[in-house]
Amino acid sequence: MKVLLYFEGKHLLSKSGIGRAYDHQRKALEAVDVEYTCELNQTDYDILHINTYGIHSQKVIKQARKNQKKIIYHAHSTEEDFRNSFIGSNQLSSLYKKRLVRLYSSADRLITPTPYSKKLIHSYGIKQPIDVISNGIEIEKYAPNQSKEEKFRAYFGLAADQKVIISVGLYFERKGIIDFIEIAKKFPQYTFIWFGDTPLYSIPSQIRKIVQGNHPSNVIFPGYIKGDILEGAYSGADLFFFPSYEETEGIVVLEALASRQNILVRKIPVYDEWLFHGENCYMGKTNEEFANYLEKIVEGQLPDLTQKGLLSAEARNLKEIGKQLKNVYEEVLSIN
Structure with missing residues (x-):
């Protein structure tokens, strides 16, 4: 089993919570010996685990689907946490929600950090299975x-x-x-x-x-x-x-x-x-x-x-998070 961890806009988002969550994913997978790559030029992966929402992220999903790879979307974001952030975020929040729904619906499985965010995402009408896994912490x-x-x-x-x-x-x-x-x-x-x-x-x-x-x-x-x-x-x-x-x-x-x-x-x-x-x-x-x-x-x-x-x-140490991610990967791969 090999995972492609994809994160678009590393420079722009490295200081954000999503950026730290991505770093935690890598360390969690290393802690439980799950092989992964962050390089898009590699095609010998089994699962695309994607974290971001940009134009290039959409292209990566399309390519993974074309190559019959499994896709897991890490649902870090919601309409609710987009509001009251950047200039114009409140005016654009409904459009942002539509984009999230479209992207999340392209995956085989979703992962989100809390039961609360799972509830929000389900309320958008998304039908994909959603697993709750904390972003974890380096104790x-x-x-x-x-x-x-x-x-x-x-x-x-x-x-x-x-x-x-x-x-x-x-x-x-x-x-x-x-x-x-x-x-x-x-x-x-x-x-x-x-x-x-x-x-x-x-x-x-x-x-x-x-x-x-x-x-x-x-x-x-x-x-x-x-x-x-x-x-x-x-x-x-x-x-x-x-x-x-x-x-x-x-x-x-x-x-x-x-x-x-x-x-x-x-x-x-x-x-x-x-x-x-x-x-x-x-x-x-x-x-x-x-x-x-x-x-x-x-x-x-x-x-x-x-x-x-x-x-x-x-209870949210990275080794435990790695075990939970590994279990989700194995379940997704077992579904034809």
Whole structure:
């Protein structure tokens, strides 16, 4: 069995959740010894496992179908998480949905990260079987490390006792960036850092102005940072605050959990079956609730939930994800 893992636009999407999911797929398959290639010029594969939605992706599907290959579409995206992102996304969302339906319907099987995203995709009228498999997480990579935490604090010039709240994501309204700023205004004594980057020309002016300077002085937008500094931030901050309104899973949430970090997220349906308020995370619905929980978490007035959060991440380690992918591949190949 050999798999062609296809990802269109690697340069443009490498910083996104889809880009990290693609990297996780490769590592998951390596962990369970499934042979794969990322090279389109190879034709000796059995299954096309496709992750993207561009024009070239459509051509790759057509060629795979012509060569009688099995096709698995990784359904990372929905109409719901396309909205409130780029300029014009709300106006184009219905057309985007039609394209998703057309592409997803071209596959033999779909994989999506959560029961919530499976429910959404089924609601589009798609008849293909859908398997739920998490995007997974590299547990060891995010284990707390004193050296990384020191690099994080040194990079931002933070005092040892400075309280820090972080978030990670694209500059999208959907990600809750406006609420992040509003909460930061309530706590000038804390430092708020939003890691991530999006081309400013592609986002609405309201969000562009926030990133360019229309935010309180205790907020930092350092752009896209990876490696030791980000990993040190995950474990070395006082809280991971992610007020996103819509996700298909949220890889950054898994990264924070793997980092033994307390997390505060918005109560939205995607978390219904794996995150539980007061057990492995804290959840709020309004900025008033966020402010209340945030202060109590940072000041140590609420129980530490990091150990149970870690267990939730460990259940999604890449070797386990690799086993699940392998099972789906074998099932698809067994169907004539």
